[in-house]
Amino acid sequence: MFPHDFTDFYPGRGKDAQWIGSLEGLGSPENLGLGTDSGPWMFTQQDSAEDFHFAVVEVLEDADRWVPGAAHFQYQGWPWVYHTSRPSHWTYAFDGGHIFALSHKDNAWNLVPPGNPLAAYGHDGLGEIPTTHWYGDFPFPIMLTENADGPIPPDREYGTEFARTSRWGLTQTASAVFTDLIAASDSPETPPFAAQLRYDVATDTAARTLDITASGLPDSATDDEQDALRLELSKIVANYNYSSESVTNDRRFLATISITQASPTHSPTVHVLSAS
Numbered sequence: 658m659f660p661h662d663f664t665d666f667y668p669g670r671g672k673d674a675q676w677i678g679s680l681e682g683l684g685s686p687e688n689l690g691l692g693t694d695s696g697p698w699m700f701t702q703q704d705s706a707e708d709f710h711f712a713v714v715e716v717l718e719d720a721d722r723w724v725p726g727a728a729h730f731q732y733q734g735w736p737w738v739y740h741t742s743r744p745s746h747w748t749y750a751f752d753g754g755h756i757f758a759l760s761h762k763d764n765a766w767n768l769v770p771p772g773n774p775l776a777a778y779g780h781d782g783l784g785e786i787p788t789t790h791w792y793g794d795f796p797f798p799i800m801l802t803e804n805a806d807g808p809i810p811p812d813r814e815y816g817t818e819f820a821r822t823s824r825w826g827l828t829q830t831a832s833a834v835f836t837d838l839i840a841a842s843d844s845p846e847t848p849p850f851a852a853q854l855r856y857d858v859a860t861d862t863a864a865r866t867l868d869i870t871a872s873g874l875p876d877s878a879t880d881d882e883q884d885a886l887r888l889e890l891s892k893i894v895a896n897y898n899y900s901s902e903s904v905t906n907d908r909r910f911l912a913t914i915s916i917t918q919a920s921p922t923h924s925p926t927v928h929v930l931s932a933s
Contacts, residue, residue: 662688663820665742666713667750668706670757670766672796674750677713679729679736680720684747686758686769695719700756701771709751738804738823739899741797744815748797762817810901818896819909827910830897831860831867837893838869847889848882850875865908867894870915883916890914 664684667674683689689696699712717728729736742748748759750766757766803809822830835858842851857870869890874883894912901907 662747663737663745664747664749665745667742667748668710670750670752670796672798674798676731676735676742676798676800677710678717678731679745680717680727681729681736682724682727683720684745686747689716693719700769703751703754703756703771706751709756713749735800737800737820739815739820740799740801740804740809740811740813742800743797744820744823746820761820810904810907812903813899813901813907815899816896819899822897827860827862827865827867830910831858834858834867834869834893834897837896838890841889841893844889846885848878848886850878850882851886851889860910865910867910867912868915869894869912870917872917874916874918876918887914887916 662680662682662684664680666677666679668677669675683693686700689699693716695712695715699709699716702708702712714730717730721728737745739745744761746761749769750757750759756769756771758769759766799811801809818833822833825833835856838856838858841847842854842856844851851871853875854871854873857872859868859870860866861868871886871890891912891914894914898909898912899907
């Protein structure tokens with residue numbers, strides 16, 4: 658199993674949909690369709706919401722037998738620290754005689770053809786063409802109103818990497834951000850000099866801050882190039898964060914980005930990751 662795939666199931670869509678259960682470690686149509694005994698059968702249960710509900714429970718029970726704790730059943734309560742299914746890697750819903758799949762990186766539900774779950778996301782092994790279906794702004798039922806950090810604003814939005822790292826501390830999350838920074842330095846989206854910069858990520862767990870410094874900026878770097886670099890670094894950080902329009906300080910962590918010619922210095926109280 659893949660330990661960071663979070664998957665949710667519903668008979669219906671919208672804010673009044675009833676959550677059936679969730680899987681941890683298994684989620685994509687390919688993995689459910691090819692990697693489980695009951696997954697292929699679940700995708701054929703498109704006659705009624707009741708049939709789909711029963712099939713999902715079978716999938717959860719199968720997964721739990723193979724990996725105890727991988728399945729989260731309705732009676733156990735909502736398992737995630739986020740408040741709706743939108744951040745989950747995969748969400749499946751039965752609606753109108755069809756099963757739909759939604760990826761956390763998608764902007765539309767994809768129809769799962771009976772007997773060919775691979776076609777839902779472009780793996781057209783049987784020659785079927787995937788069908789997308791827009792469904793409003795993806796309203797989901799509110800499963801949590803608060804967590805360990807306090808009340809959750811209903812309009813909170815999560816980055817694409819939040820679910821995978823939601824149980825991590827700030828230092829471990831910073832390590833993932835740091836890895837992405839190094840990978841992005843060779844990206845065509847960043848200026849050519851980005852690969853020659855030194856990157857430092859400093860965290861202060863008590864203050865919940867993450868400070869990124871890119872140093873060694875060449876004199877020839879233009880303002881536009883610096884802005885392009887800052888934008889790409891900001892996107893990476895946003896992937897791991899959350900925010901809401903209604904509460905301006907609603908953040909998993911507060912991030913700052915500095916681009917400088919000087920070598921960075923840090924307080925010994927913070928954790929620092931560095932590469933050049």
